[in-house]
Amino acid sequence: MLDATILWAWTEFAVRWLHVITAIAWIGSSFYFIALDLGLRKAADLAPGVHGEEWQVHGGGFYHIQKYLVAPERLPDHLIWFKWESYVTWLSGFAMLVLVYYLGADLYLIDPSVLDLPLWVAIAISVGSLAFGWLAYNAMCQSRFGDDNTRLMVLLYVILVVMAWGYTQVFSGRAALLHLGAFTATIMSANVFFIIIPNQTIVVGDLKAGRTPDAKYGKIAKQRSTHNNYLTLPVIFLMLSNHYPLAFASEWNWLIASLVFLMGVTIRHYFNSFHASDFPKSGPRWTWAATLLLFLAIVGLSLAPLYGEDEGWEETALSTAQQRFVEAEGFPEVYDIVLGNCSMCHTPEPGWEGLAVPPKGVKLVTESDIVRHAQQIYLQAGVTHAMPPGRANFMEPSDRAMLRRWYRAGAKG
Secondary structure, three states: OOOHHHHHHHHHHHHHHHHHHHHHHHHHHHHHHHHHHHOOEOOOOOOOOEEEEEEEEEOOEEEEEEEEOOOOOOOOOOOOOOOHHHHHHHHHHHHHHHHHHHOOHHHHHOOOOOOOOOHHHHHHHHHHHHHHHHHHHHHHHHOHHHHOHHHHHHHHHHHHHHHHHHHHOOOOHHHHHHHHHHHHHHHHHHHHHHHHHHHHHHHHHHHHHOOOOOHHHHHHHHHHHHHHHHHHHHHHHHHHHHHOHHHHOOOOHHHHHHHHHHHHHHHHHHHHHHHHOOOOOOOOOHHHHHHHHHHHHHHHHHOOOOOOOOOOOOOOOOOHHHHHHHHOOOHHHHHHHHHHHOOOOOOOOOOOOOOOOOHHHOOOOOHHHHHHOHHHHHHHHHHOOOOOOHHHOOOOHHHHHHHHHHHHHHHHO
């Protein structure tokens, strides 16, 4: 039976897949061009205006690449622009934010134990924070303060730490880390849309008009591109953090996220230094020691108490829509099925060996827990056999049929 819930799940999958595909394309081109730019070499026979060249071998062929510091004397007939990867990555990412966190706010965005917000207020804070991030960052870059790139990056890091803490005071832990990633990704995409591409467009326009382009536009675009390069790896971590409750459900989740940004810097510094070095290529090895120490600090922070003394055991107020699942036929039987098959792992202190926390932070102990995760139970254990996994699977077909009947009854209500 193909119902609205299954169609919705496939819609989320399609958008998520689009987001991953375009993100891979964007990150790949970004990393490649930074490495190319850092690896350029001078030569005596370079054409006028050429800043450097590089020889590369890949896929059985050799490539000879030259970079013009400002622009060539005339516009080439075939000019490839790298911009749609960034645009579609952000648009598909925002679509995921809407699908998962705005339309599923009661489950993923709002945590009453953190701050019991009305839905519209939570969404307004979410959207407003993304806009604030770009406006504040862009203002810093365009001010005299932005003339010193190191000073600028330090201040940006301070802002990211403050935002990490602020998000955890407003949203659920899972939503807080995801929003920090979206906050950073918005800055990166806006750099492409508002600065890098417009500056390149000005240069192209000057070439078409027979004017000599101003070198400042390339310099500004290069600065923003470098910022994007150092922010990429932390964004990837934050976008994947929803799979790891040891990160998002930790008491120190905001500090974990802050340290992840430093790990991104140390890793990228190694590779950027490696690409900029002479032959034989080498990079500063101290960066790997620093990365390891940062990672060990993150692991230590994640071992701090993840849950309060009574967290996960108190019944919490349900919305009208959620209350319908409590009143739906078969709920007492469903409650027993879930407790008997799922709660050994999905509890604040899992009984399955090797699990320190409930998978994905999902607890299925109280009636309100089960109702809040009704759709996930339906998809994971009713429609599919994803849960319970492996040797923990003792759920009978009749139990799965009961889960389906109960969910559909509640959804119809």
